[in-house]
Amino acid sequence: MKKRLHVAEMRMLRWMCGATRINKVRNEYIRGSLKVVPVTEKFKGNRLSWYGHVNRGDITHVTKRVLSLHVDGWRGRGRPKKRWMDCVRSDMKEKGVSDSMTGDRTE
Structure with missing residues (x-):
């Protein structure tokens, strides 16, 4: 879920800057120029x-x-x-x- 949120956020930040993936601008640079916390x-x-x-x-x-x-019962197998x-x-x-x-x- 965190990864999907990060991707969506970066897509929006890139859109705000007018940068595309083709421009090959690093995420850190975009985040720093907009002064946005993850x-x-x-x-x-x-x-x-x-x-x-x-x-x-x-x-x-x-x-x-x-x-x-505290809920009585058992949790399923696995992680x-x-x-x-x-x-x-x-x-x-x-x-x-x-x-x-x-x-x-x-x-």
């Missing part, structure tokens, strides 16, 4: 922002309860599907943020 980086930031917002919320709210929800929390944990690890940093701030 869309996947924006997704990571928004995902972490939403996680922090939900984590600071009331314990009785449905979004907070869903985060700690496990990537869940939203898996993405959040990898984003937090990449940015160097711990779970304790997302809670309420006491001053």
